Amino acid sequence: MASSLQRIVTPVLDPEPGIDPAAEAGLEPASGYRPPADPRLAVSVRGLTRAFASNTVIDRLDLDVPAGQFVVLLGASGCGKSTLLRILADLDTEIGGDVRVPARRAVAFQSPRLLPWKRVWRNVVLGLPGRPDRARAAAALAEVGLEARAEAWPKTLSGGEAQRTSLARALVREPELLLLDEPFGALDALTRLKAQDLVWRLWRRHRPAVLLVTHDVEEALLLADRALVMKDGVIAHSVDVDLSRPRDVGDPTFLALRADLLGRLGVDAPRSVA
Amino acid sequence: MTSPAVVQAPPAEQRAVVDGPPVARPAALPEARSGVAHLVPVVPSSTRRRTVPRWVRRPIGPLLLLLLWQVAVWTGTAGTDLLASPATVVRTLGHLTADGELGGAIAVSLERVGKGILIGGIAGISLALLAGLFRTGEDLIDASVQMLRTVPFVGLIPLFIIWFGIGETPKVALVALGVAFPLYLNTYAGVRNVDAGLVEAARTLGLSRFGLIRHVILPGALPNVLVGVRYSLGIAWLALVFAEQINANRGIGQLMMDAQEFQRTDVILACLVVYAFLGLAVDAIVRLLERGLLSWRPAFSGS
Numbered sequence: 001m002a003s004s005l006q007r008i009v010t011p012v013l014d015p016e017p018g019i020d021p022a023a024e025a026g027l028e029p030a031s032g033y034r035p036p037a038d039p040r041l042a043v044s045v046r047g048l049t050r051a052f053a054s055n056t057v058i059d060r061l062d063l064d065v066p067a068g069q070f071v072v073l074l075g076a077s078g079c080g081k082s083t084l085l086r087i088l089a090d091l092d093t094e095i096g097g098d099v100r101v102p103a104r105r106a107v108a109f110q111s112p113r114l115l116p117w118k119r120v121w122r123n124v125v126l127g128l129p130g131r132p133d134r135a136r137a138a139a140a141l142a143e144v145g146l147e148a149r150a151e152a153w154p155k156t157l158s159g160g161e162a163q164r165t166s167l168a169r170a171l172v173r174e175p176e177l178l179l180l181d182e183p184f185g186a187l188d189a190l191t192r193l194k195a196q197d198l199v200w201r202l203w204r205r206h207r208p209a210v211l212l213v214t215h216d217v218e219e220a221l222l223l224a225d226r227a228l229v230m231k232d233g234v235i236a237h238s239v240d241v242d243l244s245r246p247r248d249v250g251d252p253t254f255l256a257l258r259a260d261l262l263g264r265l266g267v268d269a270p271r272s273v274a
Numbered sequence: 275m276t277s278p279a280v281v282q283a284p285p286a287e288q289r290a291v292v293d294g295p296p297v298a299r300p301a302a303l304p305e306a307r308s309g310v311a312h313l314v315p316v317v318p319s320s321t322r323r324r325t326v327p328r329w330v331r332r333p334i335g336p337l338l339l340l341l342l343w344q345v346a347v348w349t350g351t352a353g354t355d356l357l358a359s360p361a362t363v364v365r366t367l368g369h370l371t372a373d374g375e376l377g378g379a380i381a382v383s384l385e386r387v388g389k390g391i392l393i394g395g396i397a398g399i400s401l402a403l404l405a406g407l408f409r410t411g412e413d414l415i416d417a418s419v420q421m422l423r424t425v426p427f428v429g430l431i432p433l434f435i436i437w438f439g440i441g442e443t444p445k446v447a448l449v450a451l452g453v454a455f456p457l458y459l460n461t462y463a464g465v466r467n468v469d470a471g472l473v474e475a476a477r478t479l480g481l482s483r484f485g486l487i488r489h490v491i492l493p494g495a496l497p498n499v500l501v502g503v504r505y506s507l508g509i510a511w512l513a514l515v516f517a518e519q520i521n522a523n524r525g526i527g528q529l530m531m532d533a534q535e536f537q538r539t540d541v542i543l544a545c546l547v548v549y550a551f552l553g554l555a556v557d558a559i560v561r562l563l564e565r566g567l568l569s570w571r572p573a574f575s576g577s
Contacts, residue, residue: 089478096321106478113475116495126489127479155572169479 005044005100027134040067042177042209043088047097048178050083057083059233060097067176068207075230076265081213082224084230085181088211105177106170106208110185112162114154114169121150125151133228141165143205144198164198171202180212184219196222200245217261221254222247227265237264295451358540363547366540375529380548382525386442387514390449391507397450398457398506405496406465407487416462422457428516435520445517451514456506457499464498465491487547497568504560511553 020209026200043065050058055089057080065071075081087099089107114123121137141147144164163183168180180199200223203210214220220227221241229237239261243253340360346352347359370376399417404411427448434444467492476490518527526545533541
């Protein structure tokens, strides 16, 4: 598994196309930057800028995500966290700066975005090279507990089932980087807990680097190796979550971290219920 | 019912008085319950009304109309030389079918409309795809089509006669023209209205441009294309009726023109019935097509 990061070509602001050879050679750092212990990175961002008209949403942002790390990106609504995710997914290329991501990456969006005219299993293997591979789809669906729904139309799935299908569709690509844009946002509380647990188990088995965008601090602390808080267009705060898994929401360290993160997100009053 | 805050239950023997007429309550409600006097029963729709089934109700209107027509002819309100009775029309249909005249005419008309639909369909859909999928295509095609579609196509008949003569060509061309515009408009709208979220998701799955068109855009546009097909088939018959007034020496139109010469309203009406049934048959085929092709659709189908 070669860890070659793909540079996102920026046709608007960056006239130099193609893959930078530096990307292959261990990502020579910009000034003042120390690489982490694992030399392989799943995301490397330097000086990223994204502006909508005169409104600069992301302003000279730097970010490194080591391979296999579960990173949760928190931030108030409109802080640019979803924009960052879209840039890492190569869906938004009107950017300045240097962004490198693996060639094998996958996205699960807030809404499942399944093609309604394709049966569940065909949705899962859509875009994979070669003929649609039923067995491969079945294996991926089995991982999310949906092997029985392989032949169903997406319209017949419940919200949780559709979101799990979307996860299976992301994982069947064996991504080195899995981008999750509030994938539990539209689920009810119970389904949400199950889905979080599922994501955690899938991550443990496949070990992609994960960037999960959310505004739910508790969710972040249940899942993350590292929690990031985005503010004013940059990563304003980064905290390593050194808690054993599975995690306990009643743990004092957990609660302290939670209060700290909520404070940084501008919620000062400690809440007793999430 | 005006004070729902009062939940105190009246004793059972008093309830009848409080409730008002017992007729309002369905028999299925258990009588032994207390504390429900202020509640309104939710009546299951199955017990609500014994209604006539829909398939019986639907044809009543048209049948009444037919009856009215027949009565009008019988009573002499409409003279038989102006309007043949339904019975006469059915008899005429029988005669025309028996001597093979109608069958031949239908075959000729179907050929005209079929050729027109084929040519107009290919033209309309391919232009719409070019305009819908490519920005350059849109710039080159869309403005012209939007301009031309405002011209009433029937108004082009004189021009078509000058260009194509009075043979089959102007008739087929008129049908093709009538078919092409609704198909173009609906297909183009369908392509442009494909959910951007799905297109984005498909891009993250690594679909090529061709794959995107094949797996996302074309299936996404299909419901609109089929709306266009149904609409344009309706127009096709309309265009055919107009086209067959141009010196038709064969086909349903010719039958009608001859009937006009001899004041045979029964034949004219029989031809109109044939047009109507052909239109219905074609519509049914498209419905069948929709059922097969759009079974994935979570659309509301009426209650």
